[in-house]
Amino acid sequence: MSEVKIKIENLYKIFGPRAKEYTNKVKSGIDKDELLAKYNHVLGLDNINLDIKEQSIQVVMGLSGSGKSTLIRHINRLIEPTEGTVLVDGEDITKLNKADLLEFRRNKTGMVFQRFALFPHHNILDNVQFGLSIKNLDKSESKDKAMYWIEKVGLTGFENKFPNQLSGGMQQRVGLARALAIDPDILLMDEAFSALDPLIRTDMQDQLLDLQKNLKKTIIFITHDLDEALKLGDRIAILNGGKLVQDGNAEEILLNPADEYVSNFVKDVNRIKVLKIGSIMNIDGNMNESNPSVMVDESIENCLPTMLESESGLNVLDNDKNFVGVISKNNIAEILRRSKD
Amino acid sequence: MSSESLRLFKKSVDGAYRSFSAKYGDAIEAVFDPVLYFLVWFEKLLHNSPWPLVILALLGLVYLGSRSIYLTIGSLFAFLFIGYFGMWDDTMSTVSIIGVCTALTIGFGIPVGILMSGSDRARAMITPILDIMQTMPSFVYLIPVVMLLGIGKIPGLLAVIIYAIPPVIRLTDLGIREVNKEVLEAADAFGANRMQKLFRVQLPLALPTIFAGINQTIMMALAMVVIASMIGVKGLGQPVLKAITNQYFTMGLLNGLAIVALAIIFDRVSQSYGKRMQQHRAGANE
Structure with missing residues (x-):
């Protein structure tokens, strides 16, 4: 439980054609608004340092534009960092070559997306099998695995349907099964439940916690919903304007908010609960x-x-x-x- | 530019091209030999087989493509009409050249479209070429083609392809670029490489758009048969051309109607085939 699985060190991300040149400006204290106004570059992440422990749920929270989706995409390098390192099991994934990066994504990380991002031309079974077929896994083996996960998320009987025949909650179960089917160590969930209505969302949260009891994956969960963060997160990291303002467990965040931004964030939470x-x-x-x-x-x-x-x-x-x-x-x-x- | 130097300029360009075609014309013609052999073989096959068999085969294709019994019956009447008015052989020649043209435009157009969709630079370079191909009067590019390859099937085929290939290229490019970015990101997140992304995600999702392009291409190829007949392509274009020069109204009309019938059949079949794939994508075929 206490081993560090993912170690993010001095991570900077600036969007724009001359990103590298402006890293020093950011280091010397220029903030997001100023960088945009003066140099027309967008500051995505500003010196992020974060240790994510093995088998824990790390929530990353912030308002839109705070850099949380950018941060999660650095863990499987869907976004290239401008500067800094991301260590997974001690290996710096920012240094992986193309082939190794594909292998890393195929085996180590599964991702669940806010708007599901299912393949509309594949049925549910083929959607769940996608990651396995990319690895060229034996067909009957990959079907068995896919069926196991379809059952686990409660979609047995729907494997021949197409995504648009399913409700939002069911579609996201497919997304979850698709990510879990490749048996990754790390599960990246980018606002995975934000597009669902409240009842379904609570349902999915419970299901995730239930699965996690046996799975013991390292989960990075992005959300803008504090209640969701408090419910799911072993630890909660709060981003503001690309900066990590606080990382702690629910008690620390509620009882000792690091700054005004965090205390505003947690103002309306029912502490007693x-x-x-x-x-x-x-x-x-x-x-x-x-x-x-x-x-x-x-x-x-x-x-x-x-x-x-x-x-x-x-x-x-x-x-x-x-x-x-x-x-x-x-x-x-x-x-x-x-x-x- | 003075008229003297303009004359010299034209003369020297023409001369250079003429000597180029004298030198390399045969070699270039040889490159197209396999296509020519196939075209001739295909045309002979359509001509020499008994007509009921050909009609049956064509109707079979129409039904497979469209799954519509009405369209199949309509096509049957169209083919009978064509045969009854003595246009069968010309129609089969046109069908064979359109068939080969379609196969070639798909074979070239889709890869070029894929290339274009993958790089903005390629797109910036290819788009003006496509514009030229579509707007340049076809007679203008017929001149060098005829100088190089003489009169016959292959120059006609080239002329038709040059005119008809842009839609399939453009719409392949468009279809691939329109694929949902989130779905592509998901493919990336699962470690799909470029080829896996192309064949498992981009092309299948772009297919309906690509099919609209193929449909356009076939229509444009049919529109070119009259012009192609001026450089010796056999088919329905030749009697139309004869009718124009001799003012044979009925002959022109009948052959024109045969072209229209072919166009409608090709259009409806390819459209409903494309639509069926879209339905499958939407999952509504349950």
């Missing part, structure tokens, strides 16, 4: 036998009824029922007060 007991408990307290107990990884919201009934606070237990701390009404009041500011 998102924050876990563990992030606000008092570890110095002593166990009080007469108080009820709650689990450390429960949300504050779930403990509220017990909390309100209790006179002096709650004992917090970890998963092995060991005492790890106490929590009082004051701790919760503090959180509520902070979110009001």
